[in-house]
Amino acid sequence: MKPFQYMRPTDTPAAIRVKGKEAGAYFLAGGTNLVDLMKMGVVAPEKLVDINRLPLRGIEVVGGGLRIGALATNSEVADHPYVLEHYPLLSMAINAGASPQLRNMATTGGNLLQRTRCSYFFDPTMPCNKRVPGSGCGAIDGINRMHAIFGASEKCIAVNPSDMSVALRALDAVVRVSGPAGERSIAMEDFHRLPGEQPELDNTLQKGELITAVELPAPVFTKNVHYLKIRDRTSYAFALVSVAAALDLDGSRGIRGVRLAMGGVAHKPWRLGAAEEFLKGKTVTEDNFRQAAQIAMQGAKGYSYNQFKLRMAPNAILQALKTAAAIV
Amino acid sequence: MSRYTDKPAEQSGPQSESRRDFFKKGSLLSAIAFSPGAVLRAAENKWDEKIADEWEKIPVSLTVNGAPYQVKVEARTTLLDLLREQLGLTGSKKGCDRGQCGACTVHVDGVRVNSCLSLAVTNDGKKVTTIEGLADGENLHPMQEAFIRHDGFQCGYCTSGQIMSAVALLKEGRTASPEQISEFMSGNICRCGAYSNIVKAIQDVKNQLS
Ligand SMILES: Cc1cc2nc3c(=O)[nH]c(=O)nc-3n(C[C@H](O)[C@H](O)[C@H](O)COP(=O)(O)OP(=O)(O)OC[C@H]3O[C@@H](n4cnc5c(N)ncnc54)[C@H](O)[C@@H]3O)c2cc1C
Ligand code: FES
Numbered sequence A: 001m002k003p004f005q006y007m008r009p010t011d012t013p014a015a016i017r018v019k020g021k022e023a024g025a026y027f028l029a030g031g032t033n034l035v036d037l038m039k040m041g042v043v044a045p046e047k048l049v050d051i052n053r054l055p056l057r058g059i060e061v062v063g064g065g066l067r068i069g070a071l072a073t074n075s076e077v078a079d080h081p082y083v084l085e086h087y088p089l090l091s092m093a094i095n096a097g098a099s100p101q102l103r104n105m106a107t108t109g110g111n112l113l114q115r116t117r118c119s120y121f122f123d124p125t126m127p128c129n130k131r132v133p134g135s136g137c138g139a140i141d142g143i144n145r146m147h148a149i150f151g152a153s154e155k156c157i158a159v160n161p162s163d164m165s166v167a168l169r170a171l172d173a174v175v176r177v178s179g180p181a182g183e184r185s186i187a188m189e190d191f192h193r194l195p196g197e198q199p200e201l202d203n204t205l206q207k208g209e210l211i212t213a214v215e216l217p218a219p220v221f222t223k224n225v226h227y228l229k230i231r232d233r234t235s236y237a238f239a240l241v242s243v244a245a246a247l248d249l250d251g252s253r254g255i256r257g258v259r260l261a262m263g264g265v266a267h268k269p270w271r272l273g274a275a276e277e278f279l280k281g282k283t284v285t286e287d288n289f290r291q292a293a294q295i296a297m298q299g300a301k302g303y304s305y306n307q308f309k310l311r312m313a314p315n316a317i318l319q320a321l322k323t324a325a326a327i328v
Numbered sequence B: 001m002s003r004y005t006d007k008p009a010e011q012s013g014p015q016s017e018s019r020r021d022f023f024k025k026g027s028l029l030s031a032i033a034f035s036p037g038a039v040l041r042a043a044e045n046k047w048d049e050k051i052a053d054e055w056e057k058i059p060v061s062l063t064v065n066g067a068p069y070q071v072k073v074e075a076r077t078t079l080l081d082l083l084r085e086q087l088g089l090t091g092s093k094k095g096c097d098r099g100q101c102g103a104c105t106v107h108v109d110g111v112r113v114n115s116c117l118s119l120a121v122t123n124d125g126k127k128v129t130t131i132e133g134l135a136d137g138e139n140l141h142p143m144q145e146a147f148i149r150h151d152g153f154q155c156g157y158c159t160s161g162q163i164m165s166a167v168a169l170l171k172e173g174r175t176a177s178p179e180q181i182s183e184f185m186s187g188n189i190c191r192c193g194a195y196s197n198i199v200k201a202i203q204d205v206k207n208q209l210s
């Protein structure tokens, strides 16, 4: 690992000031992604701004919703009694990711910003437009088993690896940030971006901006929810495909509200808007779910090694919806 | 008892004339290269200026297995390397060095973490427990005994990490079923495949306690 300068501010404006001023400065939270990337030589910060002493760790119920501090760990969020009761989908998604040890270290802000696990990105001897813009995409004609089937570009077919973000996308979370130009809110929909011509940009954060919190709207999907994650081994592996499904059902199994999002299929958590539209107002039947899954797959495109995802994804959507609705 | 692995005088002795002069003249930023430890502490409230240089050794105070330590580390030193290389506590193992195996699992402030991905400097003021800190004198921790009784290992390389995880697992209350134990022990890989005996060892300790 290359040496770097280190500082540990205790107030947020100081942290933002330094990060905003220096291109080579990085925030350090749990370190589970950044330290790994530094060891691999994928990133080489000139300075680490350790944000762990900033007062951003609280989880509070505010105005009917929930405000999760950027430094709240993945374990703290997943095990929080209010989250378990009111946002069970978020607990399930977080607990499907990484390992207990990593979740104890990983923070809410860091999880949102974790980089892709594309093996070409992780290997500095390989071409990768995300790591070195203009060097080419190794995956597009290479080993692309883990890669995108939605929203990719000729420049990049990497996927966002976060499980937590898939649930946050389904639940319409909002990311609160603070930067040199003040504070602002970014809807989850607009937070992560598609690769397009600039795959080096994972998200829409501006220079020097710090994530301070994630806010969840008032809880709706408290009961009929499921996070289904399909991976190469039973646990402690990244998703091939994952599905967050949330249903709000009335007394006669009518679908009042529905949220669907997928992980492992795109450069950002992938919301299945058309499938949601189709299901709204219908009743819970396997056939409706099957049709919704087909609708969700419109526009999907496989590459040489990930064609299997074109079948796995609709099957996973169907299964997640069935489990959420408790049909066996 | 306090242990020092580096010569302590430089850090804890009274400040020299020249250092005080420097404070008056230069900014903290430039002073830091000459008097790292003291300046870092003295500048507690001026964090935007308190920057440790690339090659500088930064003072870290932490408690390991009940004993206080004051050490100096480069910012890039991981907690695992501090434990193994500087403190001589080689019970925590380096498997992958990338968070993928769990061999380096220790407890920080009572919570299990991968010490290979934790920078030592971020552990200033924390309480660390390693496998060396589990036994009570000559008496092994019940989890250590159970691993022996149930053959919870073959080569033993993953074992200290497995045991540290298992002790945390009990505290977390994730031992309701063999499936739950396996899921919440999944951050510890065993290349020898001792998994089923590890689960038995954990269930045994759980039953002893209840
Ligand atoms: C072996 C392994 C397996 C894993 N498996 C999974 C998995 O299955 N599913 C999954 O979802 N994840 C998985 N992860 C990834 C893990 O969830 C992330 O590494 C973690 O969430 C990152 O959080 P952190 O706090 O450690 O971030 P850090 O590593 O500290 O930071 C990550 C990035 O975010 C920036 N940053 C951090 N906080 C802020 C902030 N508040 N504002 C602005 N920028 C910030 C940092 O500068 C850095 O660029 C795995 C990781 C490992 C090592
Ligand atoms: S050495 Fe830390 S997880 Fe493998």
Ligand code: FES
Pocket: B152, B153, B154, B155, B156, B157, B158, B159, B189, B190, B191, B192, B193, B194
């Ligand atoms: S006992 Fe050999 S790796 Fe687990």
